[in-house]
Amino acid sequence: xxxxxxxxxxxxxxxxxxxxxxxxxxxxxxxxxxxxxxxxxxxxxxxxxxxxxxxxxxxxxxxxxxxxxxxxxxxxxxxxxxxxxxxxxxxxxxxxxxxxxxxxxxxxxxxxxxxxxxxxxxxxxxxxxxxxxxxxxxxxxxxxxxxxxxxxxxxxxxxxxxxxxxxxxxxxxxxxxxxxxxxxxxxxxxxxxxxxxxxxxxxxxxxxxxxxxxxxxxxxxxxxxxxxxxxxxxxxxxxxxxxxxxxxxxxxxxxxxxxxxxxxxxxxxxxxxxxxxxxxxxxxxxxxxxxxxxxxxxxxxxxxx
Amino acid sequence: xxxxxxxxxxxxxxxxxxxxxxxxxxxxxxxxxxxxxxxxxxxxxxxxxxxxxxxxxxxxxxxxxxxxxxxxxxxxxxxxxxxxxxxxxxxxxxxxxxxxxxxxxxxxxxxxxxxxxxxxxxxxxxxxxxxxxxxxxxxxxxxxxxxxxxxxxxxxxxxxxxxxxxxxxxxxxxxxxxxxxxxxxxxxxxxxxxxxxxxxxxxxxxxxxxxxxxxxxxxxxxxxxxxxxxxxxxxxxxxxxxxxxxxxxxxxxxxxxxxxxxx
Numbered sequence: 200x201x202x203x204x205x206x207x208x209x210x211x212x213x214x215x216x217x218x219x220x221x222x223x224x225x226x227x228x229x230x231x232x233x234x235x236x237x238x239x240x241x242x243x244x245x246x247x248x249x250x251x252x253x254x255x256x257x258x259x260x261x262x263x264x265x266x267x268x269x270x271x272x273x274x275x276x277x278x279x280x281x282x283x284x285x286x287x288x289x290x291x292x293x294x295x296x297x298x299x300x301x302x303x304x305x306x307x308x309x310x311x312x313x314x315x316x317x318x319x320x321x322x323x324x325x326x327x328x329x330x331x332x333x334x335x336x337x338x339x340x341x342x343x344x345x346x347x348x349x350x351x352x353x354x355x356x357x358x359x360x361x362x363x364x365x366x367x368x369x370x371x372x373x374x375x376x377x378x379x380x381x382x383x384x385x386x387x388x389x390x391x392x393x394x395x396x397x398x399x400x401x402x403x404x405x406x407x408x409x410x411x412x413x414x415x416x417x418x419x420x421x422x423x424x425x426x427x428x429x430x431x432x433x434x435x436x437x438x439x440x441x442x443x444x445x446x447x448x449x450x451x452x453x454x455x456x457x458x459x460x461x462x463x464x465x466x467x468x469x470x471x472x473x474x475x476x477x478x479x480x481x482x483x484x485x486x487x488x489x490x491x492x493x494x495x496x497x498x499x500x501x502x503x504x
Numbered sequence: 505x506x507x508x509x510x511x512x513x514x515x516x517x518x519x520x521x522x523x524x525x526x527x528x529x530x531x532x533x534x535x536x537x538x539x540x541x542x543x544x545x546x547x548x549x550x551x552x553x554x555x556x557x558x559x560x561x562x563x564x565x566x567x568x569x570x571x572x573x574x575x576x577x578x579x580x581x582x583x584x585x586x587x588x589x590x591x592x593x594x595x596x597x598x599x600x601x602x603x604x605x606x607x608x609x610x611x612x613x614x615x616x617x618x619x620x621x622x623x624x625x626x627x628x629x630x631x632x633x634x635x636x637x638x639x640x641x642x643x644x645x646x647x648x649x650x651x652x653x654x655x656x657x658x659x660x661x662x663x664x665x666x667x668x669x670x671x672x673x674x675x676x677x678x679x680x681x682x683x684x685x686x687x688x689x690x691x692x693x694x695x696x697x698x699x700x701x702x703x704x705x706x707x708x709x710x711x712x713x714x715x716x717x718x719x720x721x722x723x724x725x726x727x728x729x730x731x732x733x734x735x736x737x738x739x740x741x742x743x744x745x746x747x748x749x750x751x752x753x754x755x756x757x758x759x760x761x762x763x764x765x766x767x
Contacts (some may be wrong), residue, residue, distance in 0.1 A: 250583045252766040270587075277585030284583070285767070288576025293518060301577075305511045306584055346580065356583075 201228045203354045203386040204249060208258035211244050218244040220410040221258065226354075226403070233382060233401030235494055241410040242390040243285055246358050249388075250282050263353070273411050278306065282356035287343020294328035296344050299349060306350040309475075317345040322371065336363030344372070348379075355379070356388045361396055362391035373400055398490035408498040424449070429460045429469070430484045438478035446472070448473055451496050454480070460494060508586050508594035516568065516602050525560060530609045537617045546618040547627040552718045553610045554639035558711035559671055561603035561643060562650035566667040568602075569595050569651060570660030579766060588762045592655070596754065599647040607643065634739045638708060641746035646711055648750050652757035655764070671712075678712040708742050709749065 204226035211219040219241045226232040236242045238281040247253045249260055251267070260267050262276040289298045318324050321341040331339060340363045347355055373396070379385045391397050396401050397404070404421055406414045416424070433456055435438045443450045449461040460469070470480045516522055533556075537549060572578040572595075586604055627635070653670060654663035681703050707713035 243717075247766070250579075250765065251585075252582055253578060254763075254765070257757060274587065276587040277583065280578075280583060282583045284579055286576065288578075288580050290515070290575050290577060291572065292520070297518060301511050301514060302580060303509055305586070307507055 200225075202226055202261070203228045203263060204232075204260065205250070205264075206245075206258065206260035209245070209248060209255050209260055211241075211248055211253065211259040217408055219248065219255075219408070222407070222410070222412045224405050224412055225415060226386060228353075228386050229380070229384050230402045231376065231387040231389065231400050232403045232405060233397035234388060234405050234407065235394060235397060235490070236390070236407035237266045237498070238392060240407045242407055243288060243358055244410075245407070246282070246284050246356055246388070246390060250280065250284060250356060251277060252284065277419050278350075279353040280356060281347035281349065281352035282358075283340075283343045283347050283360060284358045285354070287346070289331050289337050289339070289342060289346060291332040292330050294330060295323050295326045295334075295345075296328060298331060298342065299305055299346060302346045302349045308350040313349070317348055318342075320348070320375070321345045337368050340364055341368070341372075343384065344375075351383055352385065354386045354388065358390050359392070361390060361391065361393055369396065372411055375403040376400060394494060404490075406494060406497050410502070413497055417444055421493060423463065424461045425489070428486050428492075428496075429464075429466075430457060430486060431460065431480055431483040433467075433473065433478050435478040436478075439473060439475040442473055442478070461496065508581060508591050509597055512568070512580075512594045512598035513601065516598050519568075521567070522602060523566065525564065526606050526609060528557070529560060529606055530613055532617070533610045534613045534617060537614055540621075544618045544621040544623040546614065546623050546625050547632050548718060549614045549618065550611055551632075551635055551639055552613065552715065554643055555711045555715040555718070557607045558643045558646040558714075560606060561599060562646045562667050562671065563664065564602055564709040565599035565647050565650040566654045566657075566728060567660065569654035570657070570663035573658050573663075573766075574660040582766060589758045592651070592758050592761045593754075596647060599651065601643060601698060603643050603647060603683055622676065631737070634737055638737065638742055638746065639714065640710055641750065642709060642714055642745065645746060645750050645753070648757070649755040652753055652760065655757055655761050665694065674710055674712045675704065678710065678716050681706055681713075682716055688752055705745065708737070709746055 202225050204224065206222055206224045209219055209222040209224075210217065222241075222245060234245070236243050244253070248255050249262075251273075255267075262273060263279065265272045265276045267273050268449075290301070293301075293454045295318055296314055299317055303309075312462060315324070318326065321344055323338065323341055323345065326334070326338065326342070331342065332344070340360065340399075344357070345362065347357070360372060364372060376387060377400070380387060387400075389397065389401065402418045404414075404416050404418070405412055406416075430453070431439075436452075436456060439458060440452075441446070443458075443460070448464070451461075453459060466483060470483075473480055519704045533553065538542070578591070582588070625632075649670065650667050657663040657666045681731075685699060685703050707717050
């Protein structure tokens with residue numbers, strides 16, 4: 200599989216604070232990679248490092264197969280990236296059109312009609328010369344997306360892109376991202392803590408918690424995992440743990456005698472398996488899981504940050 | 505550097521504040537020059553012009569760099585692969601171009617007013633050109649210092665406050681040095697020689713120092729005789745010192761900027 204972004208044991212420290220810890224992520228080309236994590240999990244730090252705004256403390260990363268330490272080559276690869284990190288970046292005293300023209304000039308793209316086209320694409324054709332500081336948050340976010348799209352990059356990195364957008368704006372953004380992926384083959388790396396939105400868009404997911412990437416999974420695999428979540432009430436916790444570890448079945452212990460299993464196993468087989476080790480199954484229920492509950496099952500639901 | 509430079513220049517020229525400062529500065533200077541009742545000294549006026557332009561340029565550089573940080577446009581440049589040293593140098597070049605446009609406008613106004621009045625051009629041409637060259641270097645040095653301060657400060661307001669503070673310190677230092685040297689005179693012991701060299705460097709190498717030198721050159725100040733040794737220009741030494749200073753400050757600025765984490 201070809202990757203647009205690939206990191207190897209990427210770490211970033213701020214003094215004694217470890218913001219990123221040995222993150223090895225893989226963003227396949229042409230996919231929409233959802234970067235999931237709570238506030239403060241290290242998503243923005245990771246994106247800052249990948250976009251060259253900050254240097255990693257340890258580890259390395261590659262953009263389109265080129266190591267970031269290869270200065271000459273990496274410049275060309277960075278020119279294939281558009282991004283909004285933290286908040287949309289633009290001169291507040293200039294209008295949308297002039298901001299876009301500057302961005303295009305910076306990228307070496309001959310302007311002609313591209314600035315107007317991009318403004319139309321994000322529904323800001325009417326905004327024209329009005330200074331950006333008079334825009335609503337949603338309008339600024341749209342302009343930020345248009346600027347990130349300048350020159351039609353191969354990789355678009357969007358940090359919390361739906362922040363400030365109204366429901367209609369969110370739907371339009373979703374459609375735009377889908378369209379760009381299908382028509383232009385653009386790879387997306389999107390971080391968000393709006394899990395429902397990501398669940399509708401992303402084809403790959405990376406789950407980040409306390410600066411660590413705890414799981415990377417494709418949409419298909421996740422849906423598979425989500426469909427087969429079983430909640431069990433067992434008589435012997437130790438025996439249950441032994442079976443899960445031996446059979447390498449992903450699980451999560453809940454309060455009391457309950458546990459969750461994230462694998463498709465026929466119920467009869469599971470009960471027999473546990474019985475063999477002296478563990479009775481008192482109750483068993485199947486649930487389909489949302490991205491939200493999947494995420495919580497991964498990081499734990501106690502909300503510690 | 506080309507793309508960064510073009511963007512910087514376009515940004516400079518699209519900034520209404522710049523045009524207001526340029527127009528306001530020219531009008532104030534023209535008013536000041538027009539009100540001069542005596543014989544109009546073109547050489548002094550054109551040299552003196554470097555001083556306010558250097559101060560304005562240092563603040564303007566801080567504003568440009570600080571805005572790139574605050575509005576996030578610096579992020580956009582770095583994300584698409586602009587090299588940091590190129591971005592840094594483009595800031596410097598844009599700051600200097602902005603400064604020289606203001607200076608040139610003031611120069612032309614001065615010349616026009618001077619020629620229309622009972623003017624004088626008392627300085628020897630060679631001497632005038634040397635001082636003009638040093639004026640250019642002083643302007644460059646002030647922009648270079650302002651740039652490194654702005655990069656360290658980051659956000660716009662912080663950068664502006666630090667540059668105002670820096671200029672205020674330079675005013676105080678210029679007056680303190682002038683008084684110190686004027687009171688104790690120039691002796692021959694090691695301390696006096698150090699003070700002399702330091703004062704020379706400061707007076708010739710900073711805008712406020714230049715301002716004082718030009719005032720003193722009018723002969724309106726009693727320290728003129730005592731300060732003659734400081735006021736004399738040593739073209740080669742002064743030019744080499746200034747260029748070295750600008751080079752060191754710029755190199756240090758690039759090193760700092762290359763290592764800095766951008767938020």
